[in-house]
Amino acid sequence: MxxxxxxxxxxxxxxxxxxxxxxxxxxxxxxxxxxxxxxxxxxxxxxxxxxxxxxxxxxxxxxxxxxxxxxxxxxxxxxxxxxxxxxxxxxxxxxxxxxxxxxxxxxxxxxxxxxxxxxxxxxxxxxxxxxWASDGPTAGKSCDGRRIFVYDLPPKFNRDLLSQCNNLLPWTNLCNYFVNEGKGERISNLGPSFYRTHQYSLELIFHSRILKHPCRVLEPNNAKLFYVPFYGGLDILRWHFSNVSVETKDMLGLELVQWLEAQNSWTKNGGRDHMFVLGKISWDFRRREGDSWGSNFLMMDEMKAPYKFLIERQPWEVRDVGIPHPTHFHPKGDSDVVEWQNKIGWSGRKNLVTFAGAARPEQVESIRSLLIENCVANSDDCRFLNCSSGACSTPDKLIMSFTDSEFCLQPPGDSPTRKSVFDSLISGCIPVLFDPFTAYYQYPWHLPEDHRKYSVFIDKEEVRHGKVDVVERLKSVGYEERKEMRRFIVYELMPGLVYGDSSSEFVRFRDAFGVVMDNMMDLVTKGVR
Structure with missing residues (x-):
């Protein structure tokens, strides 16, 4: 691993x-x-x-x-x-x-x-x-007052980083994950809309979608909203395991801000009408004094005004907005969504509980080992996929395991959020959460405030102190309650959690990209500051 x-x-x-x-x-x-x-x-x-x-x-x-x-x-x-x-x-x-x-x-x-x-x-x-969320889809609305400008940044801020795909991580060549506009290689046995998508591909996926937005304009003077396609996640990813100075880690972000400050469209409103999408967690861009991990990109004064969209937000920052991790499902339109809903909506589920993960013995507060012990001890009802042995390396097997399960355990890992939460949701598997920062305090535009509609919460302190048998707790959830939660996940929640193909067209549904852009376009139109 x-x-x-x-x-x-x-x-x-x-x-x-x-x-x-x-x-x-x-x-x-x-x-x-x-x-x-x-x-x-x-x-x-x-x-x-x-x-x-x-x-x-x-x-x-x-x-x-x-x-x-x-x-x-x-x-x-x-x-x-x-x-x-x-x-x-x-x-x-x-x-x-x-x-x-x-x-x-x-x-x-x-x-x-x-x-x-x-x-x-x-x-x-x-x-x-x-x-700030919009009242509904903006498809069909006039682009008057809602036009978007996408900066054509110097290639060192995005395209050049892609060319380093084989060196971004010391143990993984990411080049095959970045093909197909960041979706990765196709997974044919799951269907034509499934891809081997990496958790750090969000910047590429979002960029490819916004370039084809119907309200995109080519002149900044005609725009209300400005998108900066900086692949900041890939920038900092390449330094995570390299012995370089903090000045090196901060360099590209500083150069980007200097470049933006030379643009009239930035200085006009101090960046308040600008948006960034960063494919890593907020922590990686908020290095604190005395630390060496990450960059200081989001700690810069110039970055306080823009809207920042991340797979994990800083809970105190109101302009940090959490958006879903990219999953393996990238539908091209309504029919792909309906076909997948029909497949997972009422399918029989062989397993009550599945936990796909690995222990974190170096983290003294992690409850993962306790969950593994509980799952193994209840093997008739709980299936454990040991990711440390490679059991989670094949996305199709992982997704099929989730589609066969009623509940999927989702404890925090290296950070509170998990891509696996969204993989389970798009599979119709009810996520079992142990920390509110894993989802409840992260995704205000994509997950409802009432988390009981789509998840089960068990406090991690109860697990840590042996006050609860997790599998037994889940067995007590009635069939009708499970059925209603899965109906809500599959038919109401799931379409808004996936990122459609760059050529996708939705009429009946809004995907995760559509939710973000509808809300942002309404936001700048209303002039909220």
């Missing part, structure tokens, strides 16, 4: 951790002594108060702690996010400030309160993005 594409879990904010450690030490000393207070303790108390004051007045971090999720931090001093239409009151962070104060002076049980307040902010910002 290829090595992990992401670094080990980072530690929490040093100042925040130092304050917690100091309080813990002081508390222990107080309990083991008399009521006398030493000068050292008084000094430390004043230092704690001073640090707290500084933390609240200038810079602080609240982080969601999960496997490699402590990078998901919100910092003091952030400007308010853009408001949805007809919103007069900005979201305030006062209750977050108050919660930090409580956390510093109380014991560790307050961490759950902090986490709850952090989740609340995430949901509020997600709802802002959700409020």
């Amino acid at each position: 290829a090595p992990s594409s992401f670094p080990r879990r980072r530690t929490s904010d040093p100042l925040h951790q130092a304050i917690r450690d100091q309080i813990s030490t002081s508390s222990t000393k107080t309990k083991s002594s008399t009521l006398s207070i030493s000068p050292t303790f008084i000094l430390l108390l004043f230092l704690t108060i001073w640090c707290t004051s500084t933390l609240l007045s200038s810079s602080f971090h609240i982080c969601i702690s999960s496997p490699k999720l402590d990078l998901y931090c919100i910092s003091g001093g952030l400007s308010h996010p853009p408001l949805p239409p007809n919103t007069s009151n900005p979201i305030t962070l006062n209750h977050i400030d108050d919660n930090i104060s409580k956390f510093i002076v109380m014991n560790n049980s307050t961490e759950e309160t902090e986490r709850g307040n952090a989740y609340k902010i995430v949901r509020e910002r997600l709802n802002i993005i959700r409020s």
Whole structure:
């Protein structure tokens, strides 16, 4: 199996951790002594108060702690996010400030309160993005006020990166994955619309689609929306496992911004009417000070204004919009979608549960090993595909396993999201999620707010502490409930999760690309900022 594409879990904010450690030490000393207070303790108390004051007045971090999720931090001093239409009151962070104060002076049980307040902010910002969604398909609408300009960037920002397809990863030649406009090689035994699509192909797929958009114009002065076809995911992918400096990793992104700043169409609105599609997770473009992983592309001031579409968004960033990972299904039109729906909608499913994945022994917080043990112990009801032994390397076998299963386990891997979530959804297999950041806080335009319609949630902490038998929990889900969830997934959800062929034409359905473009065109037409 290829090595992990992401670094080990980072530690929490040093100042925040130092304050917690100091309080813990002081508390222990107080309990083991008399009521006398030493000068050292008084000094430390004043230092704690001073640090707290500084933390609240200038810079602080609240982080969601999960496997490699402590990078998901919100910092003091952030400007308010853009408001949805007809919103007069900005979201305030006062209750977050108050919660930090409580956390510093109380014991560790307050961490759950902090986490709850952090989740609340995430949901509020997600709802802002959700409020930007269009009322429906824009097919057939006039392109007046809705025209799109696609930059013809110098080839070093996209095409030249494709020419390095055999060297982007040390263990995989990606060239065969990038044929057919990024869809990859055909998988004939699944049907004419299935391809061996790589999880990092989104930039190519989206670019090929938008070049054929009916509202595309060739003059920037005629456009309302601007698409920048920068293959930033491929750019940073080539440096992940190379011993190069952070300056090298940042170079191409910096050159792109400098190129854009020389364009009148960029400077006119400061990039606020521009959009990027990046085929990796937000973390890879938000390198924090002192780290070496990834680039600083999305940390640049110039990149705060544009809309960024990624397979995994930064939960605190309102202009980071999560869109589906590319799957293996790329229909050419409505008939391809209907044919696949008929095939998987009411087909008999031999397995109750399937887990396709591998253990993460290097991740102490990962629940994958526990899920594997549970699955193996219930082999009559659960099928385990060991990806570390190559069982997941053939997409057709993986998809067929999902189409044969009622439920598909989807724990976090190297990051919260998984391409496998969307592979299971397009197969009609109900995803079982263990972390809300895997899907619920990621895809506001493509997945409904009510996650009970399409998934089962089991808290990973219940699994970690042995409070739940996952297979037994899933066996308790009634037949009619499963049937309704699968109906919703197959007939209402699935068409909007796939990226159609570049020549595709949809009338009855909107694919994932159509959802993004309809929403963005409505957004710039309304002038939401």
